[in-house]
Amino acid sequence: MSIFNNAALLIGVPLLFAFSIPLFGLISKQLTKWVTLLTISFNATFSLYILLAHKYPSIVVMGNWLPPFGENLYIGPVAALLVSLISVMGLLIAIYNLWSIKKGDVTRFSVLFLMFTAGASGMVLTGDIFNLFIFMEITGISSFALAAYGPEKRALGGAFKFLVVSSIGSTLYLLGVTLIYTQLGTLNIAEIAARINQTTPGLLTFAGVLIVSGLAVEAELFPFNGWVPDTYTGAINGVSAALSGIGAVSGVYALFRIAMTVFGKDGTYVSSYGNLNFMAVIAVLATATVVIGELSALTQKNVKKMLAYSSMAQMGLVAVGLSIGNELGVYGGIFQLVNHSIAKTMMFLILGVLVASGVGENIDDFRGLWKRSPFLSLAFSVGAFSMLGFPLFGGFWSKFAIVGASIQRGGWYDFIIGLVLFASIVEAFYYLRIVGYMFSSDSKFPKLKTPWTPTIPIFILAVSIIAIGVFPQIVGTFSAQAASEFTHKMSGYVLNVIPTIAAH
Amino acid sequence: MMQEFLQNYVYLIGSMSLIGIGLYITLTDENIFKIIVGLNIIESGTNLFMVAIAWYPKAVMPIYTLTNKLSINGKVIAADPLPQSLVLTAIVIGLGTTALALTIGIKIFEKYGTLDVRKIKEAGR
Amino acid sequence: MIIYIAALVVAVVITTALIAVFSKKLLSSIIAMGLVSLGVSGLFFFLQAPDVAITEAAIGAGLSTAIFVIALKKVKKGESEDEE
């Protein structure tokens, strides 16, 4: 156990600035966006420092009460990678927001966006099962408000759907946590994880069902994901990008932290304690998500809605990879999570730029985009190809690993991956259709004038997709460490938090 | 006998009934505000549940005062303060969610002109 | 002995919640919801949780109901404006 208390700044600094942004807002509204940007860039720098200087695994003790007695943050490989991802995505979207958020209540939007990023980071970092709920609520409330932002009325409808489903989800989660507390008398993830087999199996199963259902709302698994299409479509594009690039990341992380570390039983393939194997349950849900998401996206004419459904399906793919439960599968899942986050964020940002410059959201409006804006259409294609898992783009490696892992596992996972691959063909159809529309030349509209501010994040994201595609070890080394953390519950997590806890 | 049954179950039955009733409102009533009322009742039920698991017969309140001893012979006799503190948090979070939900509800009414959840959707999908 | 009173309060709370379900008027179900919160906060006293009881009474029963009523007023006003 190494203690790295300064990492509390990852939460503290955004909070401090979030509280002070209203004061900056008194000076100038535009200043608040810069404050958000700088704060998130501090977070990004610090988390990248943690990641690259290999400051993990370490814990952050809150209030000088060592775990399992107080609260703590745990910075493992997964957390380090995902916090960096979340912060960098947040930074890039904040750069985009500099340009896109001009009207309305800019100050409060900045606060909410900053806290959305910080809340997602907190969700990833925290080592306390109730603290996870708090951060879930921080992320949740800020995303409801962000999703409702904007002049269009569909934003409100989407936000309301998100709010209702998510409230039910968090209630279920809270009930599950309480049930576990009644028997174990602790809320620390590491201690619960080590002692989970001391609970009675019926209660464990029920609590697990409640917790998994509650977290599946955030992780966008069917049937808990009804809110996804409407919310993503309703929100302004920057927010949709943040929801899929940041919110979904933390949601899926929380789900698998609970399913694999808390309920998990170590083995060649991680399974879970209790009567029900939650990994298998999640695998089934995730497969349903992939298939339903891709099929629903197939006939969409609205590109934004298509991206929303696709985002859902991609989260399903991530969950499929993680739920296989061996190192290769988790590797693929985490890798896919990174790829999806990058690509989907980029595509939503591109859509935002296009919509702002007068191109519609319908697929017909994408005709001849290549002639009108070569950079944006090329970047969009890069994102689409990464989604489809074409080589030289990031998505190839993750899909490769996920398919490899599930075939390695065999059994009914062969069937699952068959369905997933079928869904991928469907996905290929609708993405390549957009690409085909973009590269046709029958557009009579003039060339687009792309503002340079939002092109910075898009350019960075596109380049990083190709960079990951060519040098997969950029992400691969970290996601391999993450895989070993997820699949080795005791040595990867519990013993790093509470070193003196005995093995089973 | 009756007393023991009540001690064991009455709060749990109460909280579960509240959760069930809240869920029922949420699932059946089409009015947005009514749905939020349902969510709030679910919230209350959850809170009651969490406090109920912290309590046992003859527990004292977890506050040191001149007359209130929390432990006798190394055995704690106070109600569990931890779930209570969690509930404190949950109540405040519930208020935040309610306020935001109501705001979104009002805004929906302003823009869609209705409070019926069935009508809050886009034409094409 | 106190548990019987508590059982009575639980019964009252459930009845109030059922009123919230079945009342046709929105305002009365909001009031019923406030009463549910109040009853629950009373139960918190029985459960030896004065902190929670105070908080629930102030926030759950008081402020949250007030916000509800304000919101309802706003919507009602909108409705009447529409009628005009």
Next chain:
Amino acid sequence: MNSNLIWLVFTPLIGSAIAAILYNYKFLDRLITFSTFAITLFLVFGTHVGQTYSMNLNFMGRMIPLSWNVTHLSIFMLYISIVFGTILTFYSLMDRSRMKGFLLLLILAANNWIFTTNDMVGFFFAWELMGWASIVSVLGGRKERKSRHAALYYALMSIGGSYSMFFGLFTLWRLTGSFSISSNLAYLSSIVGVHPWWVLGIVSLFFVTFMIKAGIFPFHTWVPMAYAYAPDTFTPFLSAVMSKYGIYGMLLFLPISLMEKGMPTVFGLPWVNYIFVWIGVITAVLGTVLAFFQDDVKKLFAYSSLSNLGYIVAAISLFTSVGVTAGIYHAFNHLLFKGALFITLAAVISRSGTSKLSEMGGLWKKMPVTFFTFFIGIASAAGIPPFNGFGSKWLIYQSMIKQHLLFATILLFLASTGAFLYLFKAFHSIFLGQLSHNYDNVKEVPVIGQIVEYLLMFAMIFFGIQPGYILRPVGLIVKSVGLNPLAVMGNGYVTGMFSNVDMPLIGWSLAISFVFGFILFFISAKHKYVSQEDNYTAGQIPQDWGLTPETYQFSWKFYEPMEKLFAPFYRIKIDGFFRGLGDWTRITGSAVKQVFVGNAQIYTLFAVVGLIILVIAGWVA
């Protein structure tokens, strides 16, 4: 210095990056494409058989060995594909069609990787790379809507194929724990006697991929669309080089002799091979029959490609020395003549602006060099002796007869006859007949194009009369897959099972008879050139006969009687199956979409129902 194998892959990738950056400067883009091809060709000169290289890829947190291994087959394939690519890119320097140079270079990288790699990770990577690069290349043909549809169709087939291989390679990995192609193949052939069905299953996963890429019978439906609507300068590459990847893959897997134990045989062939022979024959016949009636010239030659690949598959599936020799030899010949034909077509289409046979005609006077190239090309394709298509077809027949597959041989003969018909149709409709006034201003292709055409002409004649230059390396390949190579008597001889053919002799005799024929033709000629209007209707199109300017052409419905004859066969629509699958998916998609009704309450209900299902599952468990 084995690392040049890596540079075979990286040079095109770097070139591709540069070309992509310079995409807006058309000529520079093409120039870089061409020079990269040329540099790669020089790199191939430095490659020799037996060269190996390996490096570790840090993947999945462990080291995945990537290995390269140059075999006889791979070096042969490398040479022919890169030489052809160089010629094609040289031609495309003057071309104005919308071929994307950087994509072609990506395909080149994939090409080099596929042919040299010895591990399935690299193979799959390169295969997918080639797949998407070619899909995007097909976009942006002259007819945009159609090329988009074609690309989508091709993409779905191709990606489906890739996923099939995905399954196969990971299944192998699960069994052996290794990605190496050679050791996996050795493993497969070691267990083929014990678990023949297992091996069959795994191999068929791979074969589906290869068949899709080569466009073999049940999966041929994408071929005509993609070939026809791809950019004109990309089609030659698609047809000549890219269809050979499938053949290469099949040749990799065929040596797993399914014949050994446990499998029933038909005509001395393992029944799987027998089925493949028939699949090849069906493809050949089908391609021919469908090619008759195409009005789009690129579609016509696409079906012709299909037919030729059918020949190749039929021959290599026999897996006898003659069969494999014939198959590889025909693969080379097909590459050469079909490449030449598609290049000339690109020239014709770029000049005339149409690909409809019924709109062309009489172009030979305007484009004589193109005309002669095309002439020699179709002569080769039809298998007329001095040119290069003859020897391989002859060997294919021999190999079929050797296995006593008489009926199949007869069908192949018929297909060859049919090939004469459609090739003549194309030849006549494009170059002979009367010149339309639309084409009065048509000029011959520029000098670069003419150089290429002369080169191709020379190659077709040279390899026709000197087949030994090809048969020797092919013999080495045959030897390396474990069969007895055919003896090569000399450069001019095609050595068959029953007799040898002295190609120069045939060539000279035919040339002499041609010369006599021409002399007679010119001496006795009483011919007169007339313009299109100078005929019995005097340029007036008789409306009351129901004729339109379009139908008032000699090449309109060229083989109408025969079309009626074959009409019943057209009802069998193979791509109906795939389209039905697509429709079904779309209908399911719109049905599934109804799940998301857009009502918060119902979404909550979903969540609760999901929760309850899980609760019940927990209860039951």
Next chain:
Amino acid sequence: MRNDTPILVKKITALSLITILMVGFFWAFTEMPKGSSVNVNNRVSRLYILKNVKAATKSLNSGNFFAKGMKPLRSDVPYSPITFGKSANLEDGAANVVTSIVVDYRGFDTLGEVTVLFLAATGVAMLFFGKRKKNIIKAQASLIMSVGTRIAYAVILLFGIYIFVHGHLTPGGGFPGGAVIASGVLGLFLGNDHYESNHLGLKLFESLSGMAFVIIGLTGLFSVNSFLANFLPTGVIGDLYSAGFIALIYIAIGMKVGAELSAVVDSMIVDTEEEWS
């Protein structure tokens, strides 16, 4: 389930689903310790009540805590009995154990909780952003009412402050205190026609108190090397000036919650018109 499902079908479905869910819950209850079988001595709360977490940490570091098949021995941790008004320099000085958990042992949760409320208030204000029209409550406020609410406001404010200042001694604390203050503000709105709250003041209060909370936390980080750690002496349990930084934090929380909830009330009660010009 479709959008236009008849209400009766919906009700029956919902009822049956909820019945199944409740049955599931009761099934879980059978295995849950409840009523007289609840044993706080098994739970981590025992350490919080007896304020011997430091001793437990010592035991943890020596490896005794998780001995015996990993069952933590929470009742074996040594403790010294706490007497109200006498015990001094405890690891946590609050007499109200709930407060000590909320602010000290699990102070990070509370920071998050404050943030949630802050975000909710921000969200409400953001959605109601626009040109302000007027107070929607058109009370024909009499003079008595208007004056009365003002006086009541002063009293309520004082009461709220009392609640949160004594949070570590008596039931209550920052959250109910803040809510009480907000209800005073609500009374002002109801009792006075065209009441305008001081937005700048609210904003300043909100921001500064929130920042104060974080800064107290950061002070802990830089002085005691742990975020939100208590860096002040704890004093005698039961004194007003005890419990170290708990009182400070609760004051910050109380002010913040009061300001936030007032802001929520303010933004909900005042009509606005959206501007997306």
